[in-house]
Amino acid sequence: MRGINRERISNLLGSELARPVHTLRHRLRLGWSIVTSVILLHLLLLPCSMSAQFGESVQYFPQFAVGAGAATFFSIHNPSSEAITVNVELHRSDGSVLAGQDVPLGPGATQTVKLESSGPLAAGWARLSSAGKFNASEFFQFYDPNGQLITQAGVLPSSLGKQFKLFGYLRQKASTGTGVAIFNPSATVESILTVRRLNGAGQLLDTLSVRLGPLEHLARFLNENPYFPGVDNFEGLVEFSATEPVAAVTLRLDSGNLAAVPVLTPQGDVLSAGAVTTLHLADGAVTTPKLADGSVTTLKIADGAVLGSKIANGQVVRSINGLKDNVTLAAGSNIQISSNSNTLTITSNSAPSITGVSAGAGLTGGGTSGAVSLSVVDGGITTA
Numbered sequence: 001m002r003g004i005n006r007e008r009i010s011n012l013l014g015s016e017l018a019r020p021v022h023t024l025r026h027r028l029r030l031g032w033s034i035v036t037s038v039i040l041l042h043l044l045l046l047p048c049s050m051s052a053q054f055g056e057s058v059q060y061f062p063q064f065a066v067g068a069g070a071a072t073f074f075s076i077h078n079p080s081s082e083a084i085t086v087n088v089e090l091h092r093s094d095g096s097v098l099a100g101q102d103v104p105l106g107p108g109a110t111q112t113v114k115l116e117s118s119g120p121l122a123a124g125w126a127r128l129s130s131a132g133k134f135n136a137s138e139f140f141q142f143y144d145p146n147g148q149l150i151t152q153a154g155v156l157p158s159s160l161g162k163q164f165k166l167f168g169y170l171r172q173k174a175s176t177g178t179g180v181a182i183f184n185p186s187a188t189v190e191s192i193l194t195v196r197r198l199n200g201a202g203q204l205l206d207t208l209s210v211r212l213g214p215l216e217h218l219a220r221f222l223n224e225n226p227y228f229p230g231v232d233n234f235e236g237l238v239e240f241s242a243t244e245p246v247a248a249v250t251l252r253l254d255s256g257n258l259a260a261v262p263v264l265t266p267q268g269d270v271l272s273a274g275a276v277t278t279l280h281l282a283d284g285a286v287t288t289p290k291l292a293d294g295s296v297t298t299l300k301i302a303d304g305a306v307l308g309s310k311i312a313n314g315q316v317v318r319s320i321n322g323l324k325d326n327v328t329l330a331a332g333s334n335i336q337i338s339s340n341s342n343t344l345t346i347t348s349n350s351a352p353s354i355t356g357v358s359a360g361a362g363l364t365g366g367g368t369s370g371a372v373s374l375s376v377v378d379g380g381i382t383t384a
Contacts, residue, residue, distance in 0.1 A: 055079055055133035059157035061126040062249040063181035063219060063260070064090060066098075068121035069143045069150075074128065075112045077135040078105035084132035088113060091183075092124045095215025105134070125183040125217045125247075128157075142258075153251070153260040160185060160245040164263040167250070168197070168222050170234040175255050180263075181219035182240075182248035184212040191244035197228060199236040212246065219251070283309050 064072040078084050083106050090098040103113055128136050141152040168178045184191045193210040210226050212218060222238060223231040240248065240263075250261040308318055320327050331337045334349045356368035362381060365374040 055135055056157070057130055057133050059128045059134075059136050060160065060183075060185060060247045061128070061138045061155055062158050062183055062217075062247050063123065063140075063155055063251065064115070064126050064138065065121065065123045065140045065142075066090070066115055067117035067119045069145070070121055070140060071114060071116040071143070072126075072138065072140040073112055073114050074103075074126070075110065075137050076103055076105060076128070077110040078108060078132070079135060080132055081107045082132060083107060084130045084134060086128055086130040086134055086136070088115070089127045089129075090115065090124060091127065091215060091217065092122065093217040093219070095187075095213070095217070098122060098124060123217075123219060125181070127185070151256070151258045153258045155249055155260045156262060158247040158249055158262070159265060160247050161265050162242045162245055163240065164248055164265045165237055165239050166248075166261075166263045168234060168236055168238045169252070170221075170223050170232055172223075172232045175253070177221045177223065177253050179219060179221040179251040179253070180238075180240075180248055181217070181251060182212070182246055183217040184214060184244065184246050186244055187214050189244050190214060190216075191242045191246050193246070194241045195227060196239040197222075197231075197234075197236065198239065199234075202237075205236075212242075278305070281310075284312060 061074075066072055072090075074088055076086050078086075083104070086103045086105060087100065088103060089100045092098050099115065101113065101115070103111055105111060126138065128134075137154060137156055139152055139154040142150045144150055166178070166180060170177055182193075191212045193212060195206075195208050195210060196204060197206040198204055206228055208227070210218070218226075220227060222228055222234075228234075240246075248263050250263055252259045252261060311318075318324065329337055329344065331346075336347045336349050338345045338347070357366040357372045357374065359366040359374055362377055363374050364377050366372055
């Protein structure tokens with residue numbers, strides 16, 4: 001296989017600037033044989049870009065190429081026991097849809113889809129989606145007019161994020177350059193990128209801003225506009241920060257050989273599904289600020305899942321006189337218990353048994369209503 005020149009890769013990256021390719025062409029005229037190794041996807045399984053490889057329902061690929069001798073392949077696997085359909089959607093650099101295709105996959109099935117065009121070279125980004133989880137990888141190939149493979153590069157799905165870094169290497173005389181393909185997946189909000197270039201000692205050399213409109217895709221070499229035009233003999237780190245999540249991949253051209261390398265992204269501890277159970281939660285560990293409004297519904301709580309120890313003090317009545325669970329209030333003889341909303345009323349059903357107070361011998365007073373009293377009359381107290 002022969003190497004692919006920088007001019008063609010620049011077309012892949014969508015650049016509109018002229019490209020100096022005399023060094024590589026001179027080597028080709030001298031008959032130098034540039035051998036391109038097939039880039040295996042498994043060699044790119046770096047920790048910084050593995051989150052989507054083990055099954056996601058939406059996966060993003062920051063770069064594809066079709067037309068003018070370029071073809072893109074997607075290998076898709078269904079790891080589940082249910083049939084799924086994966087939608088493959090290609091977007092141009094302006095965000096418009098170039099092509100789309102549905103790929104049905106039975107349980108455990110794998111299929112490779114080839115996307116090509118008889119028209120001019122087109123590049124952009126791809127979105128794969130399904131109702132179920134799936135695994136996917138991509139590689140694009142370049143052929144000469146005789147149909148012979150020139151080179152190919154594999155691309156893994158990229159995670160969305162607001163920060164990432166990449167290793168930059170620019171040597172124009174050696175026909176070596178680093179590019180980055182990046183896109184904004186939001187259909188409504190632009191993302192503003194702050195790009196910082198640091199040398200090998202970590203010293204800041206340049207800072208600039210780049211705007212990515214909704215669904216917009218940008219693929220350029222680092223020494224091209226809008227990044228750092230004219231920069232040469234550079235080896236260091238380039239940092240990106242974005243106001244809205246983006247996805248990116250590094251593209252490196254080295255003497256005609258093309259490689260796609262994942263960008264470096266911040267990594268946090270990832271918990272697998274079901275890893276946190278009731279036994280892993282300390283009493284009182286989940287507080288109100290940690291829960292989104294309306295996030296816990298009746299359907300989310302299993303019967304018997306909420307224990308008394310999980311309820312903060314002062315929130316509910318846990319017992320009555322030491323009685324717990326289903327406590328019954330029973331009405332005794334001539335007693336009635338009635339409820340109204342959250343109020344219980346206890347009343348007596350029997351009529352008063354005293355109808356009046358009469359004054360006996362030696363007494364005065366009494367009565368049949370109201371407050372009555374009795375008193376002793378003069379001489380009313382005698383000896384028996």
